[in-house]
Amino acid sequence: MTQPLRYAINVTLDGCCSHEEGLPPDDESVAFWTDELRRSDTLLYGRVTYELMEGAWRRPESGEWPDWMDDSEVAFAEVMDPMRKVVTSGTLDAVDWNAELISGDVVNAVRRLKEQAGRGISLGGVRLPVALAAAGLIDEYTFVVHPVIAGRGPRLLEGVDDTLELVERREFRSGTIMQRYRPVDAAAPRNTGG
Template sequence: MRPLRYSINVTLDGCCDHSEGSTDEELHRHSTEILAQADALIFGRVTYEMMEAAFRAPARTGVRPDWMEPWMVPFVQTIDAAKKYVVSSTLERVDWNAELLRGDLGKAVQQLKQEPGKGLYVGGVKLPLALAELGLIDEYEFVVHPRLVGHGPTLFAGLSKSVDLKLVGRQEFGSGAVALRYEPKR
């Protein structure tokens, strides 16, 4: 069975707004490695559209946006090439190597997990909450940034029951960020 992994950047005060984390070459390399461990990515509509807008390779020109540093290119290439499943009740169609995941979320994700391969990756905030409720996430990674922002969305707001986790890995970065990996206690 393929494991479903979740990874997200979060500040010390719990904010998971993507614009509030700090990023550098080392953290981008780590994110690239995380994505490369997955056979497919599972996104909700918001995360899919945000990632597509930022990281879809330009089809005709091949020219990267001015803001994109050269060290970001491996991440862009990895996410651009990855198979994607999009959970959405509002999108009519998707492309960018993606397909819509419709119907019963638990059954659909369980079916994906049953397929052979290295694993699946989920990103975002709302979809992982639903998957945690269903007990489908096999590994959680929180990349904790040494920053306080005092606002923003937090993770797992509204979770109906606690999920006890055990620490299975820790990695420190030069920026002071720490990646903490957990598995659910079963």
Template sequence: MRPLRYSINVTLDGCCDHREGIPDEESHRYWAASLGRADALLFGRVTYQMMEEAWRLPATGEWPDSMPDEMIPFARTIDGAKKYVVSSTLDQVDWNSELVQGDLGTAVRDLKAQPGDGLFVGGVTLPLALANLGLIDEYEFVVQPVVAGHGPTLLAGLHERVELRLVGRQEFGSGAVALRYEPV
């Protein structure tokens, strides 16, 4: 059974807005390695479309000149990864992707039951639903040294408290800290 890991950047006040606490070169290397530990990515529609817009290799086969060199390994990792997309509004997906349909719990349990190293889920809404179903095996937060003062916030609306134990920690030169937890 492959584990489902929820990974996201978050500010000190719990904000998960992708425009806050923007990763630097060191954290992009960290995220590329973290994504590399997964066989596939699991996204909701909003995260999938946002990631595709930002990280899909252009038809030219070249990354835009505006993309800093330190982001290219991260971009290559996301672009090349197998992706599963949970959506009730999309009829089809491409970009190495497959739609996940039907009952969310059943579909994700089936994905987890396949052999492999793991699944990576990002975003806000889908991970909340998965946490409420008790399907997340690891929580990975890179806490950025920023107080955003607005939302969306991390796992807002969680039905029950989830007890976690720290299984990994890494500090970055920027003051960000990567924390990995498993449910107790």
């Protein structure tokens, strides 16, 4: 049995995925993301997402979290910082922050990663998920949809053709909505409402 690969990302109403777009994080949304991290024991990122996360959530050398972090953000960082990270990159020579680097055939490397023992793999980013979705490797999608129209930025899963089934939905006080989906098995009979 393989461990699940779960893709989760913040997205605007028009499908943009930029950390600069959307509502500012609040205690409720940060607590949600902290719980999402706890569902997995491995984080899988491309270079851009890895560097973004490392810059924001790696424990400083001083050992003290920055003053800008509130209690919910410290709790998130405390979960993320020690987690195993797997980074796919064709440009990096080395990684640290509890990370290992994979290059070359990313799809086969992720297949092997899924075969390892574990609670699950949490996938982030914009470009890497496209390749993994096209290969049928993503077991669950979680979209945290912000009530914002960005009008610019990278688009969610550009070029991917798949049918998803809603398995969970939750509204946050901010108006943000979490929607969790699983791919519909093409071989399974579909509910046609009849």
